[in-house]
Structures are given as structure tokens and as C-alpha cells.
Amino acid sequence: MFQKILIANRGEIALRVLRACKELGIQTVVVHSTADADAMHVRLADESVCIGPPPSRDSYLNIHQIVAACEITGADAVHPGYGFLSENAKFADILAAHNITFIGPSGDHIRIMGDKIEAKRTAKRLGIPVVPGSDGAVTEEKEARRIAAEIGYPVIIKASAGGGGRGMKVAHAEADLQIALQTARSEAGAAFGDDAVYIEKYLEKPRHIEVQVFGDGFGGGVHFGERDCSLQRRHQKVWEEANSPALNAEERSRIGGICAKAIADLGYSGAGTIEFLYENGEFYFIEMNTRLQVEHPVTEAITGIDLVHEQIRVASGGGLSVKQEDIKFNGHAIECRINAEDPRTFTPSPGTITHFHTPGGLGIRVDSGVYSGYKIPPYYDSLIGKLIVHGRNRVECMMRLRRALDEFVVDGIKTTLPLFRDLVGNADIANGDYDIHWLEKYLAKGE
Structure with missing residues (x-):
């Protein structure tokens, strides 16, 4: 197992990875820009290194500075989170050249799946259905x-x-x-x-279905079920569910088995997500993300398995802690992405959070790195937190989500919380009857 992991990211995902490291007894180093000096993950890490001014290109995308931070602190591995350098093959290669483990797949696999045309060819060769x-x-x-x-x-x-x-x-x-x-x-x-x-x-009314997969680093692969990410605006996910209300157990098992076998045949190592459009009972490959996804907590909620723990375990050479037959699906989970944005225009809303109160109770999880008095910087992605709700079934999950949204308080800036309070009361959403175009049509009508 690693002695010290450097977390090359910011915000809620940096804090998420930091928590996993602490549970595993691994020392943590975080890097940060000058704009993030007061961020929660910086406060909680064992060590922190400032790597540059606010612009991402000068800090979180500065490979030279991150490698230097690893060498200064003695970090033997890097967790990239998502975004920034998480799917940068050059970064993975450079870390390998410095004998630092990249907690993710090989640079070659990142390159293959980063080229949409080559990814489609590879998927077809591996037996994954394509558009x-x-x-x-x-x-x-x-x-x-x-x-x-x-x-x-x-x-x-x-x-x-x-x-x-x-x-x-x-x-x-x-x-x-x-x-x-x-x-x-x-x-x-x-x-x-x-x-x-x-x-x-071009499919007229498809759903966006993605399958969470893991390669064990030894030629094996498993899947952790699917997520439904059909509620989107401008191709950006807003609300995610596991499992999908559109699939039955047979379809879930079929597409999951195809994906797990493909990952094994590819010789893939670590976490990945194979994304599909789904229409009229058929799956069509879109792309593969070679990293942890923003929406990974809903999969953790229904499986009870910590996916970041698995990433670290696989990258350290320990393989997966579970086999396919060990992975069971329990209940239903929904994630709402809470952004610092106007809930209708989606215009960014940076500024100081004057009051921040998260919901609690059974089945409620909030992944966020903000707090009362925290100033949202204008330089980065507007995600400030994720509300994840789990219930024994979708009906209970929706009822619990409604209650949790009513409890959630973020004052001082505009957020997308009002949008989710509207959605949770919509009949189509309650029935799981939506596709990738639904949300934009709903917003256009101004309902």
C-alpha cells in the first residue's frame, strides 16, 4: 500500500479522496492555487503545497509543479480525481517516468479512449454495441x-x-x-x-446509461451496475440515478456482463465508465471515461463499496477486494449536483456563502468542500456539492430526496437547489419517464 498520496485536484472530490486515504491510514498531500488556500481539503490534509495562481493552466494543470510537489513531499502516488489532469495520458506517463504511481489506468488506455474514433473502434472490437x-x-x-x-x-x-x-x-x-x-x-x-x-x-429520445467498471490490474474485470444520467443541460449531467428506472434486471446483467468482459479483455486497470445511449431496448456506445465520475456516490450507495478505496487498492497492486458475485444491488440512489449557478439561466454565481446547512438523517450523504463564510472563486467549475439520497426503493428515495432538499440551506449566492425542488415534484420525474432532451424542454417551457 502507498505511504503518501498527493491529491491533484480541488473542491469536493479532493476532500472525498482525502477521506478515503485517511480511512486507509495513508498520509495525504494536497496541492492548491492561491485562490484555494482556505479550502476545506487544504485545512484537513497532512501537508499542502501551493502550486500557482488561480488560473487552472498555472496551477491544477501545471504538470511540472505537481511533479515537483510530489518530489518535495515524498508522495509515492497521485490521485487525480476527475477533470483537470485525470484523463491526461502525458501526465500519467511523466509520473511513471518519475516512479510515481498514477492512480488510474495506463497512459496508453487513456489515449485510446480519449480519441472518440479510436474508442469506438476499440469498443466494437471488444464486443460493445456501438451507434x-x-x-x-x-x-x-x-x-x-x-x-x-x-x-x-x-x-x-x-x-x-x-x-x-x-x-x-x-x-x-x-x-x-x-x-x-x-x-x-x-x-x-x-x-x-x-x-x-x-x-x-442521431437517436431521437434516448436515455444516457453508463456502466461503472473496474479492471483489477491482472486481466480481470467487474461491473458495479449502471447509472442513469439522462437529465442533462447542454450535455452536462444534472441528476443521476442508480439503478436506472428504465432497465430491468435482465438488461442490467446483460450490458454489465458485456462491459466487464471488455474491460478484462482490454487489460484495463482501475476505475472506468462505459457510457451508452439507450433506446427501444438497445444500447449504443458513446464513450469511455477513464477516471472516477462525479456521480460515483450513487453506485457506492447501492453496492456499499467504496470505489476510491478500490482505486487505491488496484493501483497499489492489491487487485479488487470483491468478485462479481460479491457485488449486490440494494435499493435506489439519486444524486443532485448543487452548483453555484442561477437555477434558470445557469449563469455562474461566485461569492461568499453566508450560511451553509446540509440535510441529515437516514440515507442522506452530502459531498461538499464548502462551509459558512467560504468564498466561491470565479475561476473553476461551479459545483459546490452533491446531495446523494438512498432508499429501499425509488419511491422511498424520492420522498427522502424531497425532504433533504427542503432542509438544504445555502445563503449568499444563487444555487440550483430551487431547480431540484421543482423537479422532485414533477410527474415525469416521479415516474422515471424522461430522456436526454427532457430537461432542456422543461426549462424552455419555463415551468
């Missing part, structure tokens, strides 16, 4: 028209190196294709420095 579309990058309009005609309209054009909804355009008919292709390539080049795009069949 019909191009086998590689599409550069010519003539080729795009041929592929679109073969798979049928509507089609979606996506940036190969993309994410977060950038470089994505839908063509509902042939007349729309030229401008969609040009716009997607232009956005991709501007956002990612790579204008490569590919084409897929």
Missing part, C-alpha cells in the same frame, strides 16, 4: 453524404477529440448536412486544436 456511423474521421462532404444516406437521417456530427457538447451538430435532413459538418469542424478545431469529426445515427 451506427462512420468507422473513422470524415473529411469530405461527399463521404459524409454517403454515410448519412446509409445510416439514415437524422445524423449527429461529433468532434473526435471533443467533450462537453462542443463540436457537435445535428443534421435532420440532407439539406442540413453541409453547414452542420462545417460548423462542427470549425468548433472542434477552435476548442480542441483538432478538427477531426465523425458521424453517427
Whole structure:
């Protein structure tokens, strides 16, 4: 097991990893920008190192400074959390060259899954169902028209190196294709420095289903069930559930088994999430995230297994603590992402939190690094906390969530709490009857 882990992140995820390290008896080092000097994870860590000014490029994305912090403090491993350098293959390679363990997959696996086209090819080879579309990058309009005609309209054009909804355009008919292709390539080049795009069949009312997987580092793999992340705004997840209200036990077992086998065949090590669009009983691969997900707590709630403990255990060479037959699903869990944003316009709302009170009681968990008097900086992601609720079934979970949202108090800034209080009372949400377009339609109607 590791002696000292450096946590290369901030906010609630840094605190989440720190707690896991403390439970395992591992010394902790956190890095921080000058803007985060008073953050909770900085206060609680065994050691802290300031690595630069507020802009991410000068601090949390500064590989040289983070490696230097490891050498100064004697950290023998780095946990990247999510975001920032968590899916940076170069970072993983550099750490390996300095004999520091990256708590995550190999640089090669990060590279494969970071390229959307190569990831799709790999998924197909591993037996994972994929969305019909191009086998590689599409550069010519003539080729795009041929592929679109073969798979049928509507089609979606996506940036190969993309994410977060950038470089994505839908063509509902042939007349729309030229401008969609040009716009997607232009956005991709501007956002990612790579204008490569590919084409897929556009599904009209799919759900977003993702399967939590782990490779044990020795050629084995397991799955921890699925999460439903269909409530999204601009391709960003807002509300996540485990298990999905849309799947039955047979579908869950089938797609989970496919994913676990694929991870084993890939020789993958650590946590990963294989994401799908699901429509009419069929799963279609979107991408694989080679890191811990924001929404991992709902999986922990229904399995009782600490996924960060498993990450650390696998990275240290100890393999997984459970086999597939040991993983049982108990009840239902929902996570709401509480952001420092206007609940309707989603405009960021940095500022000082004058009062902060979290709900409690059976089945309630809040992952947050903020406190009364904490100043939300304007430089980073607006997530200030996650409310995770667990119940014996979805009905109990929803009732408990309603109560927890009423108890949650964040004063001094605007947050998305009012949005969730609206959603928990909506009939479609109560019935689990929603898809990836539902939330944006709901917001557009101003209900």
C-alpha cells in the first residue's frame, strides 16, 4: 500500500479522496492555487503545497509543479480525481517516468479512449454495441453524404477529440448536412486544436446509461451496475440515478456482463465508465471515461463499496477486494449536483456563502468542500456539492430526496437547489419517464 498520496485536484472530490486515504491510514498531500488556500481539503490534509495562481493552466494543470510537489513531499502516488489532469495520458506517463504511481489506468488506455474514433473502434472490437456511423474521421462532404444516406437521417456530427457538447451538430435532413459538418469542424478545431469529426445515427429520445467498471490490474474485470444520467443541460449531467428506472434486471446483467468482459479483455486497470445511449431496448456506445465520475456516490450507495478505496487498492497492486458475485444491488440512489449557478439561466454565481446547512438523517450523504463564510472563486467549475439520497426503493428515495432538499440551506449566492425542488415534484420525474432532451424542454417551457 502507498505511504503518501498527493491529491491533484480541488473542491469536493479532493476532500472525498482525502477521506478515503485517511480511512486507509495513508498520509495525504494536497496541492492548491492561491485562490484555494482556505479550502476545506487544504485545512484537513497532512501537508499542502501551493502550486500557482488561480488560473487552472498555472496551477491544477501545471504538470511540472505537481511533479515537483510530489518530489518535495515524498508522495509515492497521485490521485487525480476527475477533470483537470485525470484523463491526461502525458501526465500519467511523466509520473511513471518519475516512479510515481498514477492512480488510474495506463497512459496508453487513456489515449485510446480519449480519441472518440479510436474508442469506438476499440469498443466494437471488444464486443460493445456501438451507434451506427462512420468507422473513422470524415473529411469530405461527399463521404459524409454517403454515410448519412446509409445510416439514415437524422445524423449527429461529433468532434473526435471533443467533450462537453462542443463540436457537435445535428443534421435532420440532407439539406442540413453541409453547414452542420462545417460548423462542427470549425468548433472542434477552435476548442480542441483538432478538427477531426465523425458521424453517427442521431437517436431521437434516448436515455444516457453508463456502466461503472473496474479492471483489477491482472486481466480481470467487474461491473458495479449502471447509472442513469439522462437529465442533462447542454450535455452536462444534472441528476443521476442508480439503478436506472428504465432497465430491468435482465438488461442490467446483460450490458454489465458485456462491459466487464471488455474491460478484462482490454487489460484495463482501475476505475472506468462505459457510457451508452439507450433506446427501444438497445444500447449504443458513446464513450469511455477513464477516471472516477462525479456521480460515483450513487453506485457506492447501492453496492456499499467504496470505489476510491478500490482505486487505491488496484493501483497499489492489491487487485479488487470483491468478485462479481460479491457485488449486490440494494435499493435506489439519486444524486443532485448543487452548483453555484442561477437555477434558470445557469449563469455562474461566485461569492461568499453566508450560511451553509446540509440535510441529515437516514440515507442522506452530502459531498461538499464548502462551509459558512467560504468564498466561491470565479475561476473553476461551479459545483459546490452533491446531495446523494438512498432508499429501499425509488419511491422511498424520492420522498427522502424531497425532504433533504427542503432542509438544504445555502445563503449568499444563487444555487440550483430551487431547480431540484421543482423537479422532485414533477410527474415525469416521479415516474422515471424522461430522456436526454427532457430537461432542456422543461426549462424552455419555463415551468
